[in-house]
Every structure is written in C-alpha cells, then in structure tokens.
Amino acid sequence: MSVSIIGGGLTGCLIALELAEAGHKVVLFDRASELMARASFANEGKIHLGFVYAADTSFQTARRMIDDALRFRPLLERWIPSRVFEALIYxxxxxxxxxxxxxxxxxxxxxxxxxxxxxxxxxxxxxxxxxxxxxxxxxxxxxxxxxxxxxxxxxxxxGVWPASIAEEIRCCVHSHPRVDIRLNTTVTKIRPQKQQWHLDLMPANKAEQTTEGPFETVINCAWAGRRHLDAASGHPDHAQxxxxxxxxxxxxxxxxxxxxxxxxxxxxxxxxxxxxxxxxxxxxxxxxxxxxxxxxxxxxxxxxxxxxxxxxxxxxxxxxxxxxxxxxxxxxxxxxxxxxxxxxxxxxxxxxxxxxIQDPNSRLHERHGYGAKQLAPGYWSVETGKYTSAARCAEDCVRAIMEREPCSGF
Ligand SMILES: Cc1cc2nc3c(=O)[nH]c(=O)nc-3n(C[C@H](O)[C@H](O)[C@H](O)COP(=O)(O)OP(=O)(O)OC[C@H]3O[C@@H](n4cnc5c(N)ncnc54)[C@H](O)[C@@H]3O)c2cc1C
Structure with missing residues (x-):
C-alpha cells in the first residue's frame, strides 16, 4: 500500500512508523521545517487522567482520557527505549x-x-x-x-517532557527506510483520481504549486490545519x-x-x-x-x-x-x-x-468523541483530541486501515 500522511506531529509520526513497520511505503508531509515542531512540541506533556475535566458530569471525558493514557507508554515504547522514556516522566x-x-x-x-x-x-x-x-x-x-x-x-x-519525546520520535522517523519525508511542504488539497489520491502541494521555497501521487491511502493528521484541508478537499465539517x-x-x-x-x-x-x-x-x-x-x-x-x-x-x-x-x-x-x-x-x-473556559458550560470542559474517521474510501482524517490521546488515535487509525474496518470516528 502506498500511503501519504499530512502532518508530522505525534499522531502523524506514530501512524507513519506503524504503517512503515508493517511494510507499507509512507510519504510524510509537513509544512514546518522539522517534524514534531508544533503542538506536539509546544505543550506541557501532561498525560491526563481526566482530573481537570470535572465539569463533564457525564464522566465521558475522564473515561476517555484514562483509556487513552493507559495506551500512551506501551505505544511510545515501541520506538523509545524504556529507560529513556522513564527518565522523561516528571x-x-x-x-x-x-x-x-x-x-x-x-x-x-x-x-x-x-x-x-x-x-x-x-x-x-x-x-x-x-x-x-x-x-x-x-x-x-x-x-x-x-x-x-x-x-x-x-x-x-x-506527564512526559514533550521536547525530548519529540527528539526521540523524530530520529525514529528520519531513520526508517520506508518513510520519505517532505518538509517545508504545505498540502493544499487532497484530490481523488481513479480510486486513488493525489496531493496538491505548495513547497515553501517554490512559487508554484506541484502535485504528488497517486497514493492508495491518505491520512490527514494536520491538527490545527486539519479541518481547513478537509474542507478544501470537499469534506467540510459543519461543527462549531x-x-x-x-x-x-x-x-x-x-x-x-x-x-x-x-x-x-x-x-x-x-x-x-x-x-x-x-x-x-x-x-x-x-x-x-x-x-x-x-x-x-x-x-x-x-x-x-x-x-x-x-x-x-x-x-x-x-x-x-x-x-x-x-x-x-x-x-x-x-x-x-x-x-x-x-x-x-x-x-x-x-x-x-x-x-x-471561563464559561462553565463551554464544551472545552469536555474532550471525547475524537479519533480517526474515513471521509471517503482510502481518505482518513484524524482528530487527535489531546497529546494524551495521540498514540491511541494513531493505533486505532492503523488498525482500521490494516483490517479495513470502520473506525469509531468522531
Ligand atoms: C500550549 C498547549 C498545551 C497543551 N497541553 C497539553 C497537555 O498537557 N496534555 C495533553 O494531552 N494535550 C495538550 N495539548 C494538546 C496537544 O498538544 C495536541 O492535542 C497534540 O499535540 C496534537 O498532536 P497532532 O500530532 O495532532 O498535531 P501537531 O503536533 O500540531 O502536528 C500537526 C502537524 O501538521 C502540520 N500541518 C498542518 N497543516 C498542514 C498542511 N496543510 N500541510 C502540511 N503540514 C501541515 C503542522 O506543521 C504540524 O507539524 C496542548 C496544546 C497546546 C497548544
């Protein structure tokens, strides 16, 4: 399977590593000049157990955070040695x-x-x-x-120190023989063509748009840029x-x-x-x-x-x-x-x-119902939810792609 992944944060990198390890050829695109340089680098790395989500009286957020948090270390330790990971826990x-x-x-x-x-x-x-x-x-x-x-x-x-986790994961992705990395490259549109996918690209150092493809599978892990890209590709999300x-x-x-x-x-x-x-x-x-x-x-x-x-x-x-x-x-x-x-x-x-969050009724006090969703055959969009959830979202997405089964989605 040829796979393109948009977004080299924790979610995109873990999906890339898992699919590459399973034998697939992966191309990972990021508009930044380095992988793991955005939200997955700039947060405080708390691996939430849901304590702070006390305003969600349905308990759905705490339940989801705990379930995700329990998967964090085992999934990260597929790539980071246990003693290194242990030293990064605060x-x-x-x-x-x-x-x-x-x-x-x-x-x-x-x-x-x-x-x-x-x-x-x-x-x-x-x-x-x-x-x-x-x-x-x-x-x-x-x-x-x-x-x-x-x-x-x-x-x-x-929690864990995100800058150090970023360094470890970045090294694994860079050294994986089945992952090609395209940095400084913004993906502007995902286009279907003959049941496969082409990407429209805007490289940072070139004035003109280029394209790359075809890919059998495309996975949008662009976090803050995710909805914009899905909408530009014909899949608007009308939620607030x-x-x-x-x-x-x-x-x-x-x-x-x-x-x-x-x-x-x-x-x-x-x-x-x-x-x-x-x-x-x-x-x-x-x-x-x-x-x-x-x-x-x-x-x-x-x-x-x-x-x-x-x-x-x-x-x-x-x-x-x-x-x-x-x-x-x-x-x-x-x-x-x-x-x-x-x-x-x-x-x-x-x-x-x-x-x-000053509003006690804000939905920011809830965080559940995120994950991977198939928007069209072979086109996945992954809403990470939290750093805590990135590894589990990646695991769910990879399983759904490999087993060709529907994912719980968001
Ligand atoms: C200040 C702050 C504190 C936080 N604290 C915590 C915390 O303590 N615990 C917790 O669980 N969560 C926390 N979070 C949330 C957490 O950081 C995110 O949920 C998580 O890191 C998202 O991971 P990701 O891989 O989806 O996104 P990212 O790491 O942001 O990766 C997305 C990548 O996509 C790339 N990209 C975007 N658009 C495009 C495009 N069109 N083309 C190419 N590339 C593109 C970006 O350059 C980026 O590298 C915090 C967030 C912030 C900002």
Whole structure:
C-alpha cells in the first residue's frame, strides 16, 4: 500500500512508523521545517487522567482520557527505549483549588474519587499501567499552603517532557527506510483520481504549486490545519470549532533560578488558571498562566502561523507573576528575573466549542468523541483530541486501515 500522511506531529509520526513497520511505503508531509515542531512540541506533556475535566458530569471525558493514557507508554515504547522514556516522566501534579474556582471543593473531591476508582478498575481489569504505575491510593483534599486557595489535592497524574519525546520520535522517523519525508511542504488539497489520491502541494521555497501521487491511502493528521484541508478537499465539517493560541514559558537551569527550592508540579482548577511542571532530566520548568498565555482565539483558522507577540520579556514576567498568585514559590523568579534563560513556546489548541473556559458550560470542559474517521474510501482524517490521546488515535487509525474496518470516528 502506498500511503501519504499530512502532518508530522505525534499522531502523524506514530501512524507513519506503524504503517512503515508493517511494510507499507509512507510519504510524510509537513509544512514546518522539522517534524514534531508544533503542538506536539509546544505543550506541557501532561498525560491526563481526566482530573481537570470535572465539569463533564457525564464522566465521558475522564473515561476517555484514562483509556487513552493507559495506551500512551506501551505505544511510545515501541520506538523509545524504556529507560529513556522513564527518565522523561516528571513528578505528580498537585491540584490547587483557588478561591475563585468554578467548582466547589466537594464537587471536585467527588469527581476525583470517581477518577481513582475508574483508573484502578481499568488497570486491574486489563493488566495495564499508567506510565508504568498501578494501584492508586484515594485522593482527598489537604489544607491549602496559603490563603488564596481553598484546597490542595495530591494526585497521581504525571506527564512526559514533550521536547525530548519529540527528539526521540523524530530520529525514529528520519531513520526508517520506508518513510520519505517532505518538509517545508504545505498540502493544499487532497484530490481523488481513479480510486486513488493525489496531493496538491505548495513547497515553501517554490512559487508554484506541484502535485504528488497517486497514493492508495491518505491520512490527514494536520491538527490545527486539519479541518481547513478537509474542507478544501470537499469534506467540510459543519461543527462549531474554537481555536486558541496558548503559550507557556520554558525556563532552563531552573534549579539555580529557584535557588534549589523548586515548586511542586501543579495545576489549578477549575477556571482560567495554569500549570507548572519541572523536568529533572532537562532541569527545565514549564509554566503557563491562562490570562496571559491564551493570547488569540477564533472560530475559523485560515492560517496556523503563530500570532505576533510584541513584548516577550513582559509576557514571560506576567506569566510568572500570574502563577505566583497561586504558588508563591514563583516570587523567586520575579526577584531574580532570569529572562535570558526563558523562552516562550506555544501553539493552537483545536476543539469543538463556542466559548472559552471561563464559561462553565463551554464544551472545552469536555474532550471525547475524537479519533480517526474515513471521509471517503482510502481518505482518513484524524482528530487527535489531546497529546494524551495521540498514540491511541494513531493505533486505532492503523488498525482500521490494516483490517479495513470502520473506525469509531468522531
Ligand atoms: C500550549 C498547549 C498545551 C497543551 N497541553 C497539553 C497537555 O498537557 N496534555 C495533553 O494531552 N494535550 C495538550 N495539548 C494538546 C496537544 O498538544 C495536541 O492535542 C497534540 O499535540 C496534537 O498532536 P497532532 O500530532 O495532532 O498535531 P501537531 O503536533 O500540531 O502536528 C500537526 C502537524 O501538521 C502540520 N500541518 C498542518 N497543516 C498542514 C498542511 N496543510 N500541510 C502540511 N503540514 C501541515 C503542522 O506543521 C504540524 O507539524 C496542548 C496544546 C497546546 C497548544
């Protein structure tokens, strides 16, 4: 089978590797100058267990996140050695509940109880593990460390450092003999011809459009650019979407910047707050503060190029300042201002919704119903949902293609 894949993020790369390993010839297109350089690089790598999705009282989001999270490590370890993967896992998240939370501590506590119950049931039933861990103790609220918080929960949720995962996966794809890579190449249209597929291409360094094909199978994994490409190829999706550009700040040499007293990994919920994560293997700290980092949103994304950010230094300081309101450890950074060691990373988040997360009824508080869908015979479109879900979406898509069976879709 000849296969073309559009989008070399985690989803597209894992599909490419699996299909190539099964003997198929794969051509992987990406408009960026390197693979794994967009959302799969610029996120904080939390492998969600659904804790933060407490506003979805149907529990569908938490269930889906847990099921996807349990597949993450086994599928990544098909390509990344276990000891390397283990070193990239960072410590557990504390969940802060600020005074202004949209949900009460009681509601959050009840949701967290269900998460632990389902997580233990799934790991026991399927002899599975969450990033190599099993048998999770109940989670309950502790006294908050300072007076802007109502409660603190120590959770078993963890994550991986995406920049390092990106490096590992990129190497595997580049060295696979059955994967051809076309970087700096935007796919503008997928066209059917005699029951096969041709791609219209716009290479970054050429003025003229070219074409490539035929391919028996085409898989659109373009994330923020996915719907636009499907629509240009005759498959519009009429659902209401919401695109947000969100950035965080990555600080290198973090231990020295904090004078050794590093913050614990944390997330605040539920509302427009942020996350902070430390990766010991890289001595780097990621921090996001939603009111600063969520700098652009729209219902239709015509270009997935990042919005212009005028004052990087101010954005970095405001991010740390915001986070210091829920974790005073960050005040250390406001005193020493290690701007030269900090950089901004961000990208678009694509999700079905009409309103932002400040709205308790926004669909952004739900994340399920994504996956791979066949839009026409041999033409697949993969909605990743989350970094947490990328590996499982790739696995489902490959299985459906190889077994020629319909996929659950979205
Ligand atoms: C700031 C931020 C924080 C996040 N935090 C988390 C988190 O902690 N946990 C979590 O689970 N999820 C998180 N997410 C979501 C997660 O990053 C994404 O769901 C996931 O990385 C998407 O993977 P992907 O492979 O589908 O997309 P990407 O990694 O974006 O890959 C898509 C690729 O397609 C290419 N492309 C697009 N259009 C075209 C075209 N027309 N032609 C050619 N190439 C094209 C792009 O260049 C890109 O390389 C976060 C996202 C952001 C932005």
């Amino acid at each position: 410590d557990r998240f504390d969940y802060f509940v600020p005074d202004s939370s949209m949900l009460s501590v009681e509601a959050i506590n009840a949701h967290f109880g269900k998460v632990i119950q389902y997580l233990n049931a799934q790991t026991n039933r399927n002899a599975a593990s969450y990033l190599g861990r099993r048998d999770f103790a109940p989670v309950s609220p502790s006294a908050p460390p300072h007076d802007t918080l109502q409660a603190l929960f120590h959770t078993p949720e963890q 979407w919401f695109y947000r550009y969100k950035f965080g700040v990555v600080l290198s040499n973090a231990r020295a910047a904090f004078g050794g007293a590093l913050p614990r990994n944390s997330t605040a919920m539920l509302g427009a707050y942020g996350d902070s994560v430390y990766c010991a293997a890289q001595d780097s700290l990621y921090c996001s503060w939603y009111p600063v980092g969520m700098c652009f949103s729209c219902a239709e994304l015509v270009s997935d190029q990042p919005p212009r950010l005028d004052d990087h230094e101010a954005a970095i300081l405001k991010t740390w300042q915001g986070y210091a309101t829920i974790d005073p450890t960050f005040k250390a950074l406001l005193e020493t201002q290690p701007i030269s060691k900090a950089r901004i990373v961000g990208d678009y988040i694509a999700a079905k919704a009409k309103t932002d």
